[in-house]
Amino acid sequence: MNGMNITHPPSTEQFHRTVYAIWDFQQALSALTFLREECDLSSTYTKSQIRRFKCYESQAIISFCRPFAQSKNGSQLSLKRIQITLDAEESKLKEDILYLRNKIIAHSDSEEMHYKGILIGVEDPLELKAPLLIFDEGLHLSLNQLQNLELLLRKLISAITEYTFILCKLYPALFEKYKTPASSSNK
Numbered sequence: 001m002n003g004m005n006i007t008h009p010p011s012t013e014q015f016h017r018t019v020y021a022i023w024d025f026q027q028a029l030s031a032l033t034f035l036r037e038e039c040d041l042s043s044t045y046t047k048s049q050i051r052r053f054k055c056y057e058s059q060a061i062i063s064f065c066r067p068f069a070q071s072k073n074g075s076q077l078s079l080k081r082i083q084i085t086l087d088a089e090e091s092k093l094k095e096d097i098l099y100l101r102n103k104i105i106a107h108s109d110s111e112e113m114h115y116k117g118i119l120i121g122v123e124d125p126l127e128l129k130a131p132l133l134i135f136d137e138g139l140h141l142s143l144n145q146l147q148n149l150e151l152l153l154r155k156l157i158s159a160i161t162e163y164t165f166i167l168c169k170l171y172p173a174l175f176e177k178y179k180t181p182a183s184s185s186n187k
Contacts (some may be wrong), residue, residue, distance in 0.1 A: 004083050004162060009171045013075040016179065021067035021077045022160050028063035029153045031056045032146065041143050050137045057139050058105050064153065065101040068094070084159040090152050093145060100140050 010018060035056035039045075045053070067077035079086065086094060103111070114136035119129040141149065168175050 004166050006163075006166055006170055009167070009174060010081060011075075013071075013073050014078070014081065015167075015174055017067065017071065017075040017077055018082065018160060019164065022157060022164070024063045024066045025153050025157045025160070028060045029150065029157070031059035031063060032150055032153065035060065036146060036150070039139075041139070047137055050139075053139060054137075057141060060149070061097055061101050061105050061140070064149065065098055065106075068098060082159050082163040084156065086152075089148070090155075093148050093152060096145070097141075097149065104140065 009015070035053055038056075039053045070076045116134045118132045118134070120132050122128040122130055
């Protein structure tokens with residue numbers, strides 16, 4: 001323990017967001033691990049293999065970003081609360097990944113769309129044309145970014161784990177509960 005100083009407990013929503021951030025970051029790390037185990041960025045793959053890798057990459061990006069997105073109740077993970085500071089390179093990586101999530105992965109903003117359209121003529125008396133659409137099938141993150149994301153995820157998981165361990169000692173009542181989704185009470 002690095003001597004983390006917690007002067008007051010988090011609100012209920014801040015606590016839930018912090019706890020769930022552990023799960024989100026673990027999901028991101030798992031997706032990243034699957035990608036790095038199966039994909040050699042110097043190799044050539046079929047379109048379906050590349051799309052599987054993109055699924056892993058997309059899941060890693062979405063899960064990484066989820067704690068930093070503001071929820072409906074206004075809570076999001078506070079790095080200050082868990083007493084962690086990102087260096088300039090880590091902050092840039094976080095911002096780059098948030099941008100990917102917001103503009104490309106979770107939404108298809110037109111300024112970031114990447115495709116090529118070609119018209120192919122069909123030999124017939126009507127001179128019909130058929131569209132051929134070619135999409136960018138590559139990964140969004142470089143090998144260096146993937147490696148740095150893994151390091152950042154491990155750093156974040158470690159910091160949150162330490163924070164929750166100290167919270168558990170100071171405020172054990174926060175942990176003695178069974179949190180269920182609000183939607184489960186409507187079933």
